[in-house]
Amino acid sequence: MIPADFDYTKPAAVDEAVKALADAGEDARLLAGGHSLLPLMKLRLAVPSLLVDIGGLEDLRGVERENGGWWIGALTTHSTLQSTDELGVVARAASLIADQQVRNRGTIGGSLAHGDPAADLPAVLLACGGEVTARGPGGERTIPASDLFQDYLTTALAPDEVLTEVRLPALDGWSWGYEKFNRRSEDWAMVGVCALVKASGESCEDVRIGLTHMGSVPLRASAAEEALRGQPLDAEHVSQAAEQAAEGTNPPGDINATPDYKRHLARVLTRRALQQAAGV
Numbered sequence: 001m002i003p004a005d006f007d008y009t010k011p012a013a014v015d016e017a018v019k020a021l022a023d024a025g026e027d028a029r030l031l032a033g034g035h036s037l038l039p040l041m042k043l044r045l046a047v048p049s050l051l052v053d054i055g056g057l058e059d060l061r062g063v064e065r066e067n068g069g070w071w072i073g074a075l076t077t078h079s080t081l082q083s084t085d086e087l088g089v090v091a092r093a094a095s096l097i098a099d100q101q102v103r104n105r106g107t108i109g110g111s112l113a114h115g116d117p118a119a120d121l122p123a124v125l126l127a128c129g130g131e132v133t134a135r136g137p138g139g140e141r142t143i144p145a146s147d148l149f150q151d152y153l154t155t156a157l158a159p160d161e162v163l164t165e166v167r168l169p170a171l172d173g174w175s176w177g178y179e180k181f182n183r184r185s186e187d188w189a190m191v192g193v194c195a196l197v198k199a200s201g202e203s204c205e206d207v208r209i210g211l212t213h214m215g216s217v218p219l220r221a222s223a224a225e226e227a228l229r230g231q232p233l234d235a236e237h238v239s240q241a242a243e244q245a246a247e248g249t250n251p252p253g254d255i256n257a258t259p260d261y262k263r264h265l266a267r268v269l270t271r272r273a274l275q276q277a278a279g280v
Contacts, residue, residue, distance in 0.1 A: 001042050001043060001044060002042070003038075003041035003042055003044070003047075004041075004044060004047045006041075006047075006048055006049055006050060006051055007049060007050045007051070008050070008051050008053065009050065009051070009052055009053065010052075010053040010055075010056060011052065011053075011054065011057075012056070012057075013057070014054070014057060014059075014060070014135055014162055014164060015135075017030070017052050017054050017057075017162050018135055018136055018137060018160060018161070018162055019137075020050070020052045021052055021159065021160040021161075021162070022136075022137050022160040024049065024050040024052075025159070026159045027047075027048055027049035027050065028048060028049065028050040028051075028052055028159070029046065029048035029050070029051060029052070030051075030052050030054055030113070030162060031051045031052065031053045031054065031055065032054055032055060032074070032075055032107045032109060032110040033055070033075075033077065033105040033106040033107040033110050034105065034110075035098075035102055035105055035106040035110070036106075036110055036111070036114040036116070037110075037114075054075065054162065055075065057075060058075075059073070060073040060074045060075040060076075060109070060164055060165070061073045061075045061076050061077075061080075062076060062080075063076060063080065063081070063084050063087065065086070065170070068169070068170055069167055069168055069169045069170050070087065070166075070167070070168040070169075070170065071165060071166075071167060072108055072165065072166040072167075072168065073109075073164075073165055073166075074107065074108065074109025074110075074132075074162075074163045074164050074165055074166065075107050075109060076107060076108050076109075077103065077104060077105065077106060077107055077108075078094040078097050078102070078103035078104075078106045078107070078108070078111075079094075079100070079103040079104045081094035081108060082094040082095035082103060087168075088171070088176050089124060089127075089128070089176035089177075089178050089194055089196065090121070090124055090128070090168065092176075092178045093120045093121060093124045093178055093180075093192075093194065094108075094120070094121065096120060096178075096180050096185075097111075097119075097120050097121075098186045099185065099186045102186070108121055108166055109132075109163045109164075109166065112125060112132060112148065112155070112163065112166065113155060113157055113163045114153065115148075115149050115150075115152075115153050115154060115155040115217070116153060116188075117149075117152065117212065117213055117214075117215060117216060117217050117218055118188040118189055118212060118213040119188070119212070120180065120189065120192055120212060122145075122148075122149060122212070122217075122218040123192060123193075123194055123210035123211055123212040123218035123219070124178075124194045124210060125145045125148075125166070125168070125210075125218075126145045126146065126149070126210045126218045126219075126220060127194040127195075127196055127208045127209060127210030127220065128145075128168050128169065128171060128194075128196065128208070128210075129144075129145065129169055129208070130144075130145050130166060130167055130168040130169070131143060131144045131145060131148075131166075131167050132145075132148060132163050132165065132166050132167070133163070133164050133165045133166075133167070134157055134158075134161040134162065134163050134164065135161060135162050135164050136158055136160050136161035136162070137160055140164075142167075143156050143157075149217040149218055150217065151216050151217065152216040152217070171196065173198055174196050174197065174198045175196070175197050175198075175199070175277045175278070175279070176194070176195065176196050176197070176276070176277050177193075177194075177195045177197075177272070177273035177274060177275065177276025177277035177278075178192075178193070178194050178195070178273060178276070179192065179193045179195075179269040179270075179272045179273040179276075180192040180193075180212070180269075181265050181269060183256060187256075188213070189212050189213050190213060190256050190257045190261075190262060190265060191211070191212060191213050191214060191251070191257075191262050191265040191266050191269055192211070192212030192213065192269070193209065193210070193211060193212070193221075193245070193266065193269040193270050193272075193273040194208075194209070194210040194212075194273065195207070195208070195209050195210075195270065195273035195274045195276070195277045196208040196209075196277060197233070197274065197277035197278050199233055199278070202232055202233060202234075203230065203231065203232055203233060204228050204229055204230060204231055204232075204233050204237075204278070205229075205230075206229060207224075207225050207228050207229055207241075207274075208220065208225065209221035209224055209225055209245065209270060209273070209274075211245070211249065211266060211270075213251065213252075213262065214246070214249040214250075214251045214262060214263075214266055215249050215250045215251060215252075216250070216252075219248075219249060221244070221245045221246075221247075221249075221266070221270060222247075222248065223244035223245070223247035223248060224241045224242060224243075224244040224245040224247070224270055225241075226244075227240060227241035227244045228241035228274070233278040233280060234280055235275070235280045238271060238274045238275055238278055238280055239271055241270075241274065242267050242268075242270040242271035242274060243267055245266045245267050245269075245270035245271075246262075246263035246264075246266045246267055249263065249266065251263060251266075
């Protein structure tokens with residue numbers, strides 16, 4: 001289908017984008033890579049009156065190690081993330097997003113701001129304990145990942161705010177595993193799991209598990225985390241913890257899988273991701 005008519009502006013700075021959004025009201029939308037917004041516009045599920053194209057803001061691109069963590073510009077593409085091996089699980093998750101053409105255009109900021117629970121990076125950000133910075137008419141504010149995702153396709157970002165950067169802890173001393181199940185490589189995940197493990201000797205000092213597509217927002221597998229934290233990092237305890245992965249989730253049924261099947265996938269993929277992270 002053809003999108004409805006809309007006006008278009010391409011600001012030269014973030015503050016100009018913020019002003020354009022504030023002046024136009026809730027019917028204005030930001031355009032970055034376009035891989036989330038444009039399909040919705042073609043289906044007339046999104047009908048913005050104004051597109052504010054921030055794709056030319058080069059100061060919102062890049063990956064830098066600073067202050068014991070990572071700074072990632074909101075317009076950094078998935079292809080840049082996948083080629084930055086030092087990012088660990090973030091690079092791995094980015095490498096599995098759709099296909100290379102999408103990864104060349106799609107951005108981390110666009111993915112997080114869209115807030116689709118089936119997307120790869122929201123659950124990774126949540127598991128890593130990351131945060132984003134948003135700039136609006138009142139200035140900048142920091143939003144932790146745990147507060148960013150509020151409901152299906154709904155985030156804490158205000159209509160007149162621009163997500164400018166992503167901050168991630170370096171997670172030195174942590175190991176990771178990432179598992180994703182889909183019918184075709186370019187499809188959304190039926191279920192995805194990001195597992196982070198910090199070992200102390202032969203035991204699990206700490207663990208974080210992020211779940212993709214197991215509810216209306218990305219989730220932490222809290223019951224599985226509690227089951228493994230402080231326990232020996234062996235195959236038996238990893239498997240026992242993984243059996244708790246679907247506790248407290250409410251996965252949506254769709255043409256690909258029933259809720260019960262997604263719960264099964266969550267348990268299987270959590271076990272595999274934890275095994276990768278723990279090396280067992």
